[in-house]
Amino acid sequence: MRIQIHKIYFIIFFLPFFSNCYFNPVVNGILNPLEEENNNSFLGLLGLAQGTSNLMITGQIRNPNGVVMLGLGLTPSATANNIKSTSPYMTDAGGRFYLPYQSGRISFDVSQNGSPFFTLILNVLNPNGITAETVGAPAGLEISNLRTISGSETSTFFELVNAYILDGESNEIPLHNAEVSNWIPAFFFAFTEPTIPALTTGPLAADWISQNISISPAASFDNFMIVTGNTLSVAPMSLPGPAVYEITLKSGILSATGKSLTPRTIRFTYNYAP
Incomplete structure (x- = not known):
């Protein structure tokens, strides 16, 4: 009889504990892992970021001529919270x-060669909603390609550094936003890494160019290209008269290590009339 009384006392003593387990979020997470997973999915649907500790914000800074600006320092402003x-x-x-x-x-003081340059302000609503403002930046400076990535993706980008033509003394003239009044014998595209078009002349080279480089208004390229280090050059057959042209380099252009190019459009005004 004493044994039975002890059993009843044991059950009565632990009933409150088990009855509260369902409402205890820690215990519930252990006993109901599927429910916890569903809760996280529900929070994701509400737009509440989960696991952002490994996320990075990335973007590009280009000067008014469309040339990338390397070696700029971004220091969080003293007023940043x-x-x-x-x-x-x-x-x-x-x-x-x-x-x-x-x-x-978030505000950053941007420096160039150790000297104050401009202020960059990022407005981060969520991982998919990022915009930028600048204070004191040169007119036409670009802040582009803003997005979030995981920390492991920081070395996966392949970029166009500069698009240019050569003057009579072989000086580089950045093409983006330029006004060109002379005949253009070739376009030059400099990348962060060597690219890999294996064939440099003939119909297959022409096919590669047509698939990966487009120009508007419509114009044709010659059927050869030259790859020297990180630079690819192509020659236009003709540019039909004065106009504002756009050249787009597409993601099908690959680096020697297999990275896809971040697409880039270059705009320039062509005033040459033969």
Whole structure:
């Protein structure tokens, strides 16, 4: 009889504990892992970021001529709230910066060769909603390709550094936003890494160019190209009269290591009339 009384006392004592387990979020997460997973999915549908600790914000800075600006320092402004670092972040060979993900309005003092350059302000609504403002930047300076990536993706980008033509003394003239009044014998495209078009002349070269480089208004390219280090050059057959032209380099252009090019459009005004 005493044994039975002890059993009843044991059951009565532990009933409140088991009855509260369902409402205890810690215990519930252990006993109901599927329900916890569904809760996280539901929070994701609400737009509440989960696991952003490994996310980075990336973007590019180009000068008014469309040339990437490498070696710029981005230092969190003294007035910035909840900053994750006070050390400067540097733009790489593709003009890209990589910043730890943080939501809100974030301000950075941008320096060039150690001297103050301009202020960059990022408005981060969520991982898919990022816009940029600048204060004191030169007219036409570009902040582009803003997005979030995982920390492991920082070395996966292949970029166009500059698009240019040569003058009579072989000086480089950046093509983007330029006004060109002379005949153009060739376009030159400099990348962050060597590219890999294996054939440099003939019909297959012409096919490669037509698939990966487009120009508007419509114009044709010659059927050869030259690859020297990180630079690819192609020659236009003709540019039909004065116009504002757009040349688009597409993601089908690959680096020697297999990275796809970040697509880029170059605009220039052509005033040459033979």
